[in-house]
Amino acid sequence: MNIFDKFDKLVQAGQKLEQEFGAFFQVVMDEILSSTEAVINGKKVILAGTNNYLGLSMDPECIEAACQATRQNGTGTTGSRMANGTFSGHVQLEKALSNFLGCSNTIVFTTGYGANLAVLSSLAGPGDIALLDADCHASIYDGCRMGGAEMFRFKHNNMEDLEKRLSRLQKRKTNILIIIEGLYSMLGDRACIREIVELKEKYGAYLLVDEAHSLGVLGENGRGLAEEAGVSDKVDFITGTFSKSLGATGGFCSSNHQQLEILRYASRPYIFTASPSPSNIASARKALEIITKRPDLRTRLWQNTNALYDRLSSLKLNLGPEPTPIIPVRFTDPHEALRVWKGLLAKGVYVNMVLPPATPDGSAFLRCSMSASHTPEQVSAIGDAFEALTAG
Amino acid sequence: MGEEREVLGKIIQILKPMVPEDTEITPETDLATDLSIDSLKSMEILAQIEDTFDISIPINVLAEVRTVEDLATQIKKLI
Ligand SMILES: Cc1ncc(COP(=O)(O)O)c(C=O)c1O
Numbered sequence: 425m426n427i428f429d430k431f432d433k434l435v436q437a438g439q440k441l442e443q444e445f446g447a448f449f450q451v452v453m454d455e456i457l458s459s460t461e462a463v464i465n466g467k468k469v470i471l472a473g474t475n476n477y478l479g480l481s482m483d484p485e486c487i488e489a490a491c492q493a494t495r496q497n498g499t500g501t502t503g504s505r506m507a508n509g510t511f512s513g514h515v516q517l518e519k520a521l522s523n524f525l526g527c528s529n530t531i532v533f534t535t536g537y538g539a540n541l542a543v544l545s546s547l548a549g550p551g552d553i554a555l556l557d558a559d560c561h562a563s564i565y566d567g568c569r570m571g572g573a574e575m576f577r578f579k580h581n582n583m584e585d586l587e588k589r590l591s592r593l594q595k596r597k598t599n600i601l602i603i604i605e606g607l608y609s610m611l612g613d614r615a616c617i618r619e620i621v622e623l624k625e626k627y628g629a630y631l632l633v634d635e636a637h638s639l640g641v642l643g644e645n646g647r648g649l650a651e652e653a654g655v656s657d658k659v660d661f662i663t664g665t666f667s668k669s670l671g672a673t674g675g676f677c678s679s680n681h682q683q684l685e686i687l688r689y690a691s692r693p694y695i696f697t698a699s700p701s702p703s704n705i706a707s708a709r710k711a712l713e714i715i716t717k718r719p720d721l722r723t724r725l726w727q728n729t730n731a732l733y734d735r736l737s738s739l740k741l742n743l744g745p746e747p748t749p750i751i752p753v754r755f756t757d758p759h760e761a762l763r764v765w766k767g768l769l770a771k772g773v774y775v776n777m778v779l780p781p782a783t784p785d786g787s788a789f790l791r792c793s794m795s796a797s798h799t800p801e802q803v804s805a806i807g808d809a810f811e812a813l814t815a816g
Numbered sequence: 817m818g819e820e821r822e823v824l825g826k827i828i829q830i831l832k833p834m835v836p837e838d839t840e841i842t843p844e845t846d847l848a849t850d851l852s853i854d855s856l857k858s859m860e861i862l863a864q865i866e867d868t869f870d871i872s873i874p875i876n877v878l879a880e881v882r883t884v885e886d887l888a889t890q891i892k893k894l895i
Contacts, residue, residue: 574874592872785856
């Protein structure tokens with residue numbers, strides 16, 4: 425009996441995946457040419473499978489801010505937020521996020537995964553109830569598990585199922601925290617947040633929205649789905665990441681509950697890890713400024729989104745439920761998805777591939793995502809490549 | 817014991833229409849490997865069980881569930 429024996433099944437599954445889908449798992453970006461172009465296996469490709477919604481990872485101002493911060497404060501903080509790892513930049517970014525989102529309090533974490541882990545593992549404790557949309561991200565499941573709350577799933581965006589659960593669980597007379605995402609990371613659809621807010625109020629629950637994919641993408645000011653739906657003041661907690669529209673690495677939680685601050689003492693994923701590096705903090709802060717002063721980026725993102733969604737719909741491909749910058753092209757047969765994925769790469773287009781069991785129903789999809797920095801020519805090229813590979 | 821068998825019986829009834837027609841379901845049947853229940857189907861099954869018994873099944877308890885009998889044991893605790 426060896427310590428790795430328990431992975432036997434996984435190893436077999438992994439080997440099968442490697443044999444069949446290895447080409448996908450072995451992708452290395454040899455060179456990043458811009459926020460929408462890279463070199464893979466010596467070939468220049470259009471990146472249509474990142475989370476670089478506003479293209480800010482390569483923005484000159486963000487890069488300059490990161491370089492300056494590195495020169496001034498070093499490459500890393502070498503410590504926890506609780507000890508030597510809170511620099512003035514971390515505090516200023518927390519203030520900037522609070523201002524941006526119209527919240528009283530914000531805590532910055534080292535990753536978005538860490539933010540959900542930190543917040544949920546402390547808020548959703550033993551005796552509490554976490555009620556999550558079934559399509560929620562792994563970090564949400566893990567955070568709830570770590571906290572020890574009883575966890576219940578409701579069917580994805582299904583209000584009837586949510587209400588049925590709330591009415592049953594309400595009888596327990598304990599805290600219920602509903603957890604949803606602004607834009608769901610796989611199918612790219614919005615949470616039905618207005619209805620959820622109504623139910624939350626009716627049953628006296630709390631609401632946490634992970635705006636990982638919607639920050640900078642939705643809402644008049646790019647604050648996310650809660651802003652777009654006009655319910656910002658009804659959301660108890662917003663979590664998010666710097667790793668998508670902000671083009672850096674890090675995460676946060678913002679709230680109008682001032683007691684959020686207690687997490688700085690209560691939350692292990694806040695305390696027992698090094699804080700985000702000065703460069704990440706500085707570029708995230710610059711990116712937030714850019715989101716505020718350049719609404720044209722959002723306009724371009726949505727133009728590109730609508731253009732690609734329309735084009736792919738006209739090819740009769742099976743897409744996600746609504747046009748958003750995350751555009752999944754769905755295939756019942758994973759091998760057909762692989763064929764198209766390989767073909768796209770050969771034609772110079774990189775997209776993500778999502779395979780079962782990460783998909784809920786045994787299907788597979790090619791997850792395209794749009795950026796404000798895609799040119800109309802690139803969007804056409806992506807559409808052309810899909811057309812050539814899926815025609816007939 | 818009688819109650820246990822009743823719970824088991826109801827669960828099997830709920831599972832039956834979810835799997836190919838001639839699949840045999842016994843208490844020892846492994847839900848994932850013998851019945852290949854994917855995550856969408858499992859949500860549907862759990863929802864039906866919850867409605868049948870008017871309970872809420874926390875997903876925390878599912879970590880310990882492998883067979884039909886394991887499921888019945890957990891459900892019985894929640895009734
Ligand atoms: C919904 C959601 N939440 C959280 C995360 C984690 O973010 P990060 O990459 O910053 O750890 C992701 C991205 O992977 C996500 O899609």
